[in-house]
Amino acid sequence: MSNEEKIEVAEQRIIELKTLINHWKTSNISSRRSTSDFVEAILADRQGTQAA
Secondary structure: OOHHHHHHHHHHHHHHHHHHHHHHHHOOOOOHHHHHHHHHHHHHHHHHHHHO
16 A cells, blocks of 8 residues: 555544544433444535535
8 A cells, every 4th residue: 555545544534533522522422323324424514525
């Protein structure tokens, strides 16, 4: 994996973690599965937006 690819993967992971942290700060959802589903939906939406 090239340095550019590593950087891209790391940047995507940072976005995922920031999204998850923000969700935890603003949500009362206690179920891990619900939280996971919510975050995955947000990330899928973001990726769709970036691809457009």
